[in-house]
Structure formats: structure tokens, C-alpha cells
Amino acid sequence: MKLLLAIVFFISYGCAVKDYLFKTCAQSGFCHRNRHYAKEVANSANFTSPYSVNSIESNDGVITGVIVKDLPQLDVNIELPFEITIVEDSFRFRLSEKRDPIPGHVNSDRYNETEKWAFKDQLAVDRNVQLSKSHHQADVKYGNHEVIITFHPITFVFKYNGKEQLRINEQQFLNIEHRRSEEDNELHLLPQESSFDMFHDSFDDSKSDSLPLGPESVAVDFSLVGFSNLYGIPEHADSLLLKDTSTKEPYRLYNVDIFEYETDSRLPMYGSIPFLTATKPDASVGIFWVNSADSYIDIKKDTDSSTVHWISENGLLDFVVIIEDSPNKVTQQYGKITGFTQLPPLFSLGYHQCRWNYNDQKDVLDVHAKFDEYEIPYDTIWLDIEYTDNKKYFTWDKETFPDPEKMLNVLDRTGRNLVAIIDPHIKTGYDVSNEILKKNIAMKNSANEPYFGHCWPGESIWIDSLNPDCQNFWNKKHKQFMTPAHNIYLWNDMNEPSVFNGPETSAPKDNLFHGQWELRSIHNLYGLSYHERTYNALLDRLPSQRPFILTRSYFAGSQRTAAMWTGDNMSKWEYLKISIPMVLTSNVVGMPFAGADVGGFFGNPTNELLTRWYQTGIWYPFFRAHAHIDSRRREPWLAGEPYTGYIRDAIKLRYALLPVFYTSFYESSINGTPVLKPLFYENPQNLENYNIDDEFFVGNSGILVKPITSEGEKEVQFALPDDEVYYDFTNGVLGKVYKKGSKQEVGLDDIPILLKGGSIIPLKTRYRRSSKLMKLDPYSLIIALDKQGKATGKLYADDGETFTKGVEVNFSVDKNTIRATVTGEYLPIPIEKITIVSGHDLVTIANSHVNINSNWELPFEFTSTHIDHDEL
Numbered sequence: 001m002k003l004l005l006a007i008v009f010f011i012s013y014g015c016a017v018k019d020y021l022f023k024t025c026a027q028s029g030f031c032h033r034n035r036h037y038a039k040e041v042a043n044s045a046n047f048t049s050p051y052s053v054n055s056i057e058s059n060d061g062v063i064t065g066v067i068v069k070d071l072p073q074l075d076v077n078i079e080l081p082f083e084i085t086i087v088e089d090s091f092r093f094r095l096s097e098k099r100d101p102i103p104g105h106v107n108s109d110r111y112n113e114t115e116k117w118a119f120k121d122q123l124a125v126d127r128n129v130q131l132s133k134s135h136h137q138a139d140v141k142y143g144n145h146e147v148i149i150t151f152h153p154i155t156f157v158f159k160y161n162g163k164e165q166l167r168i169n170e171q172q173f174l175n176i177e178h179r180r181s182e183e184d185n186e187l188h189l190l191p192q193e194s195s196f197d198m199f200h201d202s203f204d205d206s207k208s209d210s211l212p213l214g215p216e217s218v219a220v221d222f223s224l225v226g227f228s229n230l231y232g233i234p235e236h237a238d239s240l241l242l243k244d245t246s247t248k249e250p251y252r253l254y255n256v257d258i259f260e261y262e263t264d265s266r267l268p269m270y271g272s273i274p275f276l277t278a279t280k281p282d283a284s285v286g287i288f289w290v291n292s293a294d295s296y297i298d299i300k301k302d303t304d305s306s307t308v309h310w311i312s313e314n315g316l317l318d319f320v321v322i323i324e325d326s327p328n329k330v331t332q333q334y335g336k337i338t339g340f341t342q343l344p345p346l347f348s349l350g351y352h353q354c355r356w357n358y359n360d361q362k363d364v365l366d367v368h369a370k371f372d373e374y375e376i377p378y379d380t381i382w383l384d385i386e387y388t389d390n391k392k393y394f395t396w397d398k399e400t401f402p403d404p405e406k407m408l409n410v411l412d413r414t415g416r417n418l419v420a421i422i423d424p425h426i427k428t429g430y431d432v433s434n435e436i437l438k439k440n441i442a443m444k445n446s447a448n449e450p451y452f453g454h455c456w457p458g459e460s461i462w463i464d465s466l467n468p469d470c471q472n473f474w475n476k477k478h479k480q481f482m483t484p485a486h487n488i489y490l491w492n493d494m495n496e497p498s499v500f501n502g503p504e505t506s507a508p509k510d511n512l513f514h515g516q517w518e519l520r521s522i523h524n525l526y527g528l529s530y531h532e533r534t535y536n537a538l539l540d541r542l543p544s545q546r547p548f549i550l551t552r553s554y555f556a557g558s559q560r561t562a563a564m565w566t567g568d569n570m571s572k573w574e575y576l577k578i579s580i581p582m583v584l585t586s587n588v589v590g591m592p593f594a595g596a597d598v599g600g601f602f603g604n605p606t607n608e609l610l611t612r613w614y615q616t617g618i619w620y621p622f623f624r625a626h627a628h629i630d631s632r633r634r635e636p637w638l639a640g641e642p643y644t645g646y647i648r649d650a651i652k653l654r655y656a657l658l659p660v661f662y663t664s665f666y667e668s669s670i671n672g673t674p675v676l677k678p679l680f681y682e683n684p685q686n687l688e689n690y691n692i693d694d695e696f697f698v699g700n701s702g703i704l705v706k707p708i709t710s711e712g713e714k715e716v717q718f719a720l721p722d723d724e725v726y727y728d729f730t731n732g733v734l735g736k737v738y739k740k741g742s743k744q745e746v747g748l749d750d751i752p753i754l755l756k757g758g759s760i761i762p763l764k765t766r767y768r769r770s771s772k773l774m775k776l777d778p779y780s781l782i783i784a785l786d787k788q789g790k791a792t793g794k795l796y797a798d799d800g801e802t803f804t805k806g807v808e809v810n811f812s813v814d815k816n817t818i819r820a821t822v823t824g825e826y827l828p829i830p831i832e833k834i835t836i837v838s839g840h841d842l843v844t845i846a847n848s849h850v851n852i853n854s855n856w857e858l859p860f861e862f863t864s865t866h867i868d869h870d871e872l
Ligand code: NOJ
Pocket: 356, 384, 385, 421, 493, 494, 552, 567, 568, 601, 626, 627, 628
């Protein structure tokens, strides 16, 4: 039976998305009921909301009060206590429900620990807030912000710098499904409500779960005043700009193993970040919905405003509203709450070579050697699930990998690393699962017994990574498995969690976790809790080494400890194209370390597609080629010439640009700046930038890229985000000024890039086998002056491995002098060559005798003419 299940799944794993496996809104009780409610409320001429603010008061900067849900005709009066705090200059609202315990049920509270996982730590409350109130409304003031709260019907109107930006509950979609039991004779329903699937899940009879706590959903509407450009709420295989869902399925956030996902889709995927942003030239808004349960988001766009209806299955009504001047500031404030990305170890920004699977030790070392033979740099080779002894994690297959330590040593000689996969499903019947059961740290079923399900190893149990007691065990297992190598890191996959025989390919929602919380409440943060345990285990093993972990499932806060990739895409042009908005969206919501499988996971790319994918992939912050076990081998040299040469050039360009990527990550790690940055972040004043998702900047470097993502494409036309001068920088070679609106010819060997006037970028251009071997290589600088003859740029450099802070160099040019201002310390690595361009003037300074760890000034004069400049 087990074998049969595994075979059935394996065969089906190669077919197109089975959307019937996933609930539509109409098939999901709580979403169905809330969409119905919204429709009825909108259509009722004289609807009176049952909710009103009953009390509100301020005590030392914390505002508390009670909202009452009053249904006198049904004899229902529910108290919903709330709290308003100002955290990181933003407005947080947190509402719960006063409930009596349910007899026989250990934990019947609304889940209130999402913040524990999502926030970077306990947030400091800003006491500088004023509350004034009258009979029917209250006024909350903090900084340049004001929120007017009307008591009945309840509305929150947000003003920033005196202008209205956001209205909450203007549509009266606020709905807190209060505690009731099926046995009650009356369900206490308003005429606007429906009782669809309140106590029984009817989606798939064979896999449905119980609903012991009945209906518990929370929902409310947000009207964004003057905003029609909305972004965020990944993960979806969709455009950067969010779409109107009035006639579509809502965007769903529910972490699932969605194989062969389709593009242009609002279906849920592997990760969820419940953070939505909206931008217009004079203000940007962020709504962070602090809830880890299954959620649906409806978006309605009018000419210049939008309404968002956010619906979650249970938990608190908890959200943070961020209103700032620019999108960058909104991403930054969100990062102050959930944490910024960890500065990744330098090697992890190099090229990663993966496939399912490298079969044995010899295979790994052969592939490794071929990179050097073909002079293609790479940093990391990966092992998928087959390296284990029968999918038992923390073991090696002794026949195929008889001496992993020797293999790791060979890799280490040229600075190469290994990443091995460890998933959260643990095969039953060996010491690791036996110990998990003994220690009582497995996920439980609704009867509070260990849950057994199916995944790669056949029958499996799942580690309850919410349980703090699992950390020591996890540390110990990693120590045993990984010691003594220093060049081994980890991949956490299938952590949605993926359960082959479970509802919607995950575990039943009534499964239980530490604290007796249902999976229903914590579902979207399970993946985060899992990769955080792994992160801690790696730190415990080597405290001074920055860990690297790739995770498939993630939540708000995952950026602190892991990189993500977009899962199982296909070797088709449309997946190459969609990878750009998907990675951009991840950057908008503070998770910059993102990438997509280069080449496509399922299928076999043509050589043209593979080449274009590498030329695009070098810009993903996380740059890894990966392929399904049934896909043909496609390491770069197999394509043959001219493709191999083009792929080599692309990878070498990534390595030359490593200082730019590392510096962008450094900036992101201190202020949240996207590493792959949409054009509207560079210039929010130009409305034409708002819908561009096939072009992007690399951080604040001024490098603007438009990858070729269509078959047979022969020319490229850039959209310029502003009026600055832009230089052609195709393939990393400085060319003439790019004339706005012009079309450039592109060959298959071309990677279209522009460099913005006013930028200074640091490069390392010598070919080395890995990033580690580039450590002492000199830098070169490219300086493109702006229309005023000025430029600025940044370099961050450190040892790339430990937590020791390095050196930050701020370069600037003004009045024909280059200046470097240095803070921090690092090695005195020389800058061997500086090229300065301004319109048609050019100067190259070789042997400048300056380095990166001291302040300096260097005057220059233009000495020659840069290539022809008919456009100037
Ligand atoms: C699913 C992952 O998405 C894929 O990348 C991996 O190769 C397979 N699991 C096997 O581990």
C-alpha cells in the first residue's frame, strides 16, 4: 500500500497543476461565508453593523478598549477586547475575543503567538501617542499621523501629513465569527451571514478534517485612498502589480506543495508573507496582517482607489499599518518589525549547481572537476534526497557516498561548498524518528497522538518545530551529521508541510502542535519555525560561521535566517518571464534572498532557453540551477558551443559583480533596500514605473537590467525610470549613452544592461574558480557621472564568513575629484583600475595606489573621448 501510494504520487508529480486539489474560496467555509457577507452587506440598503466601540482609553501610551458585537434580536453580546500601540512609527491594532474555555478542549483560545515567530523580537512601544475622545469618536495622534476612530459604525480613517490615505472598515466588512457551538439551537446568524461549512469541512470527504472550535474567522476591509498600485502578499505566480479579483479567485495565502504551478494565478504556493503595499507619488502604505492561518485577499480597484478585503480562518484580528513617503521607507519600517535579511555568507551569492540528483561521490567530484576544465566559476554543489540511506535524513547512503568527508575536503581545496537536503518528514522505524517519538516532539493528530502520514520516505512523522524542546535534539543531530566539515550547509524542503496523502497536499488542519495549537492557526509559519530550528542548529555547531539555509516554505520573518526559491517551475519561456516579478515581489516584502530554478525544474529547456535563463538567473539574488530527476543532464558544458561560452560569460559576469551584490545585501541587512529593486522604488514620482516588472535595478548600484525572456528576441528597448543619463552597459562593457526609446539589437550572447549616470560600482574582474579564491583580488571601479558631473557609490567588504564587521567605503565624485570615506576595518585590498565616463569624455586611471581601507582623494582629468556619441 505504501509503495503504491509513493508510485501514484511519483507519477502524478510530473503532471500539470491539479487545481482541484486546492480549495477555491467558494469551497472553503470561512472564505465562502465572508465573501457572502461582504456581498450581502454591500447590497443591503439599510445594513446596521453589529459592531461598535464600547470603550477606549489610554494608559502610558497603550490604548485599550472593547469592541462589542451586539445582536440583541439573537440575544448575543460578545466582548472583543483590543489594544492599539505605536511600534516603529506604525499603528498596530490587535483584537481578541473573550471566550469561555470549551470543556474537553485543552486550548480553545484564539491563536496569539504569530508575532512570536514573525517579529524580530519584542517590539518597543512608542509612548509618544495622544488619545482624545468624544461621545462618538476618538482621535489618535503620533508623529505626522492621525487616526480618527468612529464608534458606530466603526471606521478608522488614517491621515498622514494631514491627508487621508486609508480607511479601515469603510465597507463594513468587519466580521469576527464569535464562539458558538453546533449544539446551540440558534447559530446566531445575521441575515447577511451564511452557515456554510461552519462545523464540517465538506471539501474532500476522504481527507476532511474536523472543526472542533467551529467558525472563528476574522475579516475586515481596507480602502486605500488614491492608490491603484498594490504589491506584495506572495507567494503567487503572478505579476508584480496585484490584480483586481472582483471576477476572479481571491489571492490565497496557504503554504502548499503546488506541483507544476501555472502562471497568472492567485492559487496558494509554498510560502506566505501577509504584507501588502500600495504606492503613489506622495505616499506609500503597508498593511502587515499578523496572522498565520489560511487567508484569502480580495482586491477591488476603482479609477484611483482600491479596496482590500482580508479574510483569515482564525486567530486574532491583528495588523500593522505603515504610512510613509516612499515605498523604500515602507519596506524599511516593515523590516524594523520583522527583521532585515541576514547578510548571507559571500559564497552563497556565487553560483549554485544543483539537480535531483548527483548520484554518488564520483558524480559530484566529476561535475566539480568539469567546472574547472571549462573555466566556469562555481561555489556550491547540492545533494538532493537520494544521498541518504533510503530517505532517512541525517544518514548517508554508504554505497554511493562511502566517504563524504573526503568529498568535502576535495571541494574545500578550491573553496567549494556542499549543500545537503534535510526535510521535516522523518521516516518511521529508525533511530531519529524513534527518538522524536520518545521525546514527544512530533506533530500530533487531533486525538493528540503522533501523526503518521506519507512523504518521500513512505510512512513518516513530522518534527514539531514549534516545540522549544526539539532544539537540543535538532542541534545534536546536525552536529553528528555534519561534523567536522566547515563547507557543508543545508536545504530545507517540503516544509509547508507537504504531506502526500493529506488534504490539499498538507497535513489536516486539526493536527496539533506545541501549546495544543491547531495546524489551522499556525499553518503558514510552520516552514519558518522549521528553518529557524535548522539555523539555530547550524549556529550551535559553528557559532562564528554565518549559516546558509535554503527554504521552500516561508513566512514574514523568514528573511532573518533563510533564502527562498520559487519551487517547481517548468522549462518554458513563460516561467522564465514570471520568475522576475516573483523575485521582485519577494524583495518588496523584505525577503530579498530569492531565486528561481535556472533552466526550469520540470522538463528540458532548449539551448536558447537555457542560455537566456542563465543570463536572467545571474541577477537573482539567489542564483541556482536545478532540475527534476527525470530531466536530462544540463550542466553548462553539455549545451555545447556557442551556448556553453555564453553561459560561462554570464556566470563570470555574476562573479565580477559579486562586490555589487554583496554591498546590496549589506544595505538590505541594515535598512531593507531590495536587492532586486523595482523601478518605482528608484523613482516613485513617475507613474510609468509602477507597472514595470520585466526590468529592475540591482539594489542602489544604478545597474538597470532588462533580461531577454522571449524566444527569438532580436532587440530590446528599455523603459527609463527618470531623466538621468544612462549608459549602455551590455555584458558589463561600458558603451555609449542610451537614447531614450531606442531599440538595441541583441544577439544570444547579449545581456542588456544600462548604468545610470551618477553611479560608482566596484567590480572584481579576474577569473577565479570560486568566490573564496577572489578574496584578495583587487577591485576596479566604474564611475558614470550624472548630468551635474557627480556620482556616488558604495562598497562593503568583510571576510564573507563570520559575523565580524568589515569596511564600508562611500565613494563620491564632485568637481573632478574622487573621494573615498571609510568606516570600519578590513584588509587593504587595492583598487587597481578606475574608469570614469561623462557623456563622451573618458579617463582610465591604472595603478591608482589607493585601497579600500583608508580615506583618499584622487583628482582626475578627462584625457580621451569615449566611443562615438551621435546621441549627445
Ligand atoms: C521538491 C523540491 O521543490 C525540488 O526542488 C526537489 O528536487 C524535490 N522536492 C526532491 O527533493
